[in-house]
Amino acid sequence: VPVVILIVGPATWVEKFPEARGTRQSPVDIVTSRASSGGSAPPLVWRYSVNHPRSVVNPGYCWRVDENGYDSELRGGPLGSDVYKLQQWHCHWGSVNGEGSEHTVDGRAFSGELHLVHWNTSKYNSFTEAAGQPDGLAVLGVLLMVGSKHDELDKVVRLLPYIQHKGDKVTFSEPLNPANLLPKRIAYWTYPGSLTTPPCTESVTWILFKEPVQVSAEQVRLNLCYYVNGKNV
Numbered sequence: 423v424p425v426v427i428l429i430v431g432p433a434t435w436v437e438k439f440p441e442a443r444g445t446r447q448s449p450v451d452i453v454t455s456r457a458s459s460g461g462s463a464p465p466l467v468w469r470y471s472v473n474h475p476r477s478v479v480n481p482g483y484c485w486r487v488d489e490n491g492y493d494s495e496l497r498g499g500p501l502g503s504d505v506y507k508l509q510q511w512h513c514h515w516g517s518v519n520g521e522g523s524e525h526t527v528d529g530r531a532f533s534g535e536l537h538l539v540h541w542n543t544s545k546y547n548s549f550t551e552a553a554g555q556p557d558g559l560a561v562l563g564v565l566l567m568v569g570s571k572h573d574e575l576d577k578v579v580r581l582l583p584y585i586q587h588k589g590d591k592v593t594f595s596e597p598l599n600p601a602n603l604l605p606k607r608i609a610y611w612t613y614p615g616s617l618t619t620p621p622c623t624e625s626v627t628w629i630l631f632k633e634p635v636q637v638s639a640e641q642v643r644l645n646l647c648y649y650v651n652g653k654n655v
């Protein structure tokens with residue numbers, strides 16, 4: 423019986439998204455021995471709005487929190503003199519524990535990875551415009567490992583039962599500070615890369631924190647569970 427192999431993963435993305443064939447595609451494996459030291463880069467600085475309504479959406483993979491245009495700022499580090507604004511943040515989980523992150527460090531994967539997606543408001547007028555420019559986006563990446571429960575993240579995880587299907591959305595106004603999603607030590611690796619999923623546009627300055635953040639096994643299970651139901655893996 424002829425075996426039909428249906429390839430739906432990254433290997434087919436190049437057909438519809440030519441950017442995926444590019445020279446600065448993400449994610450990558452961070453080979454720590456080959457990373458150069460930060461030299462005299464200025465400190466990375468961020469400020470986020472806490473008390474505004476946010477929406478949690480099931481985009482068909484994992485979940486995404488939209489910042490709904492409220493003010494925020496990310497500047498410094500590798501971002502030159504431009505100021506970036508938080509547009510949305512979302513997560514990537516694996517189908518089994520211990521292999522959900524997109525980036526790997528010396529070949530090691532983590533249980534999940536949080537992405538805070540910012541766009542360059544100094545040079546562009548909208549997220550859509552910035553998303554197509556080489557210096558348009560900056561994404562803070564946070565590696566997630568199983569450990570103690572993450573209280574800030576739990577404000578989203580506890581809403582997942584209400585967005586079990588693609589397209590579902592729930593709005594909440596509980597105060598939440600995205601800065602609390604970041605690790606205590608803010609050492610990071612940075613490199614010019616791309617969106618890790620279609621349209622794979624090469625418009626992202628990646629800033630991946632070295633220190634993983636802990637989430638509980640139950641929080642991973644909940645994500646996997648709704649990730650499976652929501653994305654219908």
Ligand SMILES: NS(=O)(=O)c1ccc(-n2ccn(-c3ccc(F)cc3F)c2=O)cc1
Nearest residue numbers: 537539549550553561616617618619620621
């Ligand atoms: N995982 S990640 O690299 O952080 C990542 C991967 C893909 C996206 N993404 C997918 C579609 N878009 C998008 C949505 C609206 C738009 F106007 C332009 C876009 F590129 C987007 O930003 C956003 C972030």
Ligand SMILES: [Zn+2]
Nearest residue numbers: 512514537618
């Ligand atoms: Zn992402």
